[in-house]
Amino acid sequence: MLVCCNRDFRPCVTGFPGFRLSPSLPMATASPPLQSRVGFLLNLTVGENMDLLKGKKALVTGSSRGIGFEIAKAFLANGAEVWGMCTHESKNKALLEQTASENGTAFHEFYADAGNADVLTAAVKEVLAASGGFDVLVNNAGITRDGLSFRMKKEDWDSVLAVNLTSAFLVCQIVSNDMIHKKSGSIINMSSIVGLHGNGGQVNYSASKGGLIAFSKSLAKEVGGRGVRVNCIAPGFIETDMTSVLKEEYRKAMEATIPLKRAGKAEEVANAALFLASDLSVYVTGQVIGVDGGMGC
Ligand SMILES: NC(=O)c1ccc[n+]([C@@H]2O[C@H](COP(=O)([O-])OP(=O)(O)OC[C@H]3O[C@@H](n4cnc5c(N)ncnc54)[C@H](OP(=O)(O)O)[C@@H]3O)[C@@H](O)[C@H]2O)c1
Numbered sequence: 001m002l003v004c005c006n007r008d009f010r011p012c013v014t015g016f017p018g019f020r021l022s023p024s025l026p027m028a029t030a031s032p033p034l035q036s037r038v039g040f041l042l043n044l045t046v047g048e049n050m051d052l053l054k055g056k057k058a059l060v061t062g063s064s065r066g067i068g069f070e071i072a073k074a075f076l077a078n079g080a081e082v083w084g085m086c087t088h089e090s091k092n093k094a095l096l097e098q099t100a101s102e103n104g105t106a107f108h109e110f111y112a113d114a115g116n117a118d119v120l121t122a123a124v125k126e127v128l129a130a131s132g133g134f135d136v137l138v139n140n141a142g143i144t145r146d147g148l149s150f151r152m153k154k155e156d157w158d159s160v161l162a163v164n165l166t167s168a169f170l171v172c173q174i175v176s177n178d179m180i181h182k183k184s185g186s187i188i189n190m191s192s193i194v195g196l197h198g199n200g201g202q203v204n205y206s207a208s209k210g211g212l213i214a215f216s217k218s219l220a221k222e223v224g225g226r227g228v229r230v231n232c233i234a235p236g237f238i239e240t241d242m243t244s245v246l247k248e249e250y251r252k253a254m255e256a257t258i259p260l261k262r263a264g265k266a267e268e269v270a271n272a273a274l275f276l277a278s279d280l281s282v283y284v285t286g287q288v289i290g291v292d293g294g295m296g297c
Pocket of ligand 1: 061062063064065066067068085086087088090112113114115140141142143163190191192193234235236237238239240241242243
């Protein structure tokens, strides 16, 4: 079956082939989800306070909502001090500050347009100096400007590449330079399943996310010898502000094609980020971790 989508597997009406989905096997409904089984055995929920990042400092872009917000929250809950970037004061700022204070740490929100190289560079240099350097960097800020390639305006190509890819290069350049001197650090770049497989209606977005993977693998080779790790996360179809605008019929059609038969949650992507940020992944670099319910398999 061919399904065409326009934001991370949003089905679209273009009829353009996007991504070939494997025929799915019947769903195993009898067993509880893996996380609840593991949670029962260990009496904890992944992402809750395990102090995995105690004493570490993290910079997370796009921390105001969705996946970036959940990453910032999970990092704070695990003892990290977090600097979160977005475009303007977020409604979740107070919540993240509260999570920080409950865990004996601090959250600092700052503002910059990731699509404006000069503004972004100045802001990141300022927070780098204020923080004294980061142990973890998550380049998560992202946008979509969907449309078929033959109709796409150059400004929609440029803005998506600037926010999703060039901003990651610029922030990595500043932050990794400091990590290299300290011989330690973990960089996580938020790609997408469409960066691996492509998607009709999203040539700009897919190119930015595929570029992020190639960029991350190359950077991992450059900085690995200096103790810095670089990995990507490739989420599939995740419930956030952007995907909440989908029509119910599209959502249902999409969920039916996912091997785990549901959309993912932002917390589930945050759990992968927590693993990559922590010393649990100390021998993992240059990788792309899919958090996609099996969409990419
Ligand atoms: N949701 C999915 O299904 C999915 C799947 C695969 C990959 N992803 C990727 O995961 C990341 C997060 O996605 P999401 O669904 O959580 O998106 P979201 O809910 O729309 O949040 C986007 C975040 O990026 C920030 N941002 C956007 N443009 C920015 C700019 N020019 N400068 C600074 N910050 C900017 C937003 O800040 P403001 O609040 O200030 O606008 C917000 O914090 C993105 O890179 C996305 O491509 C998402």
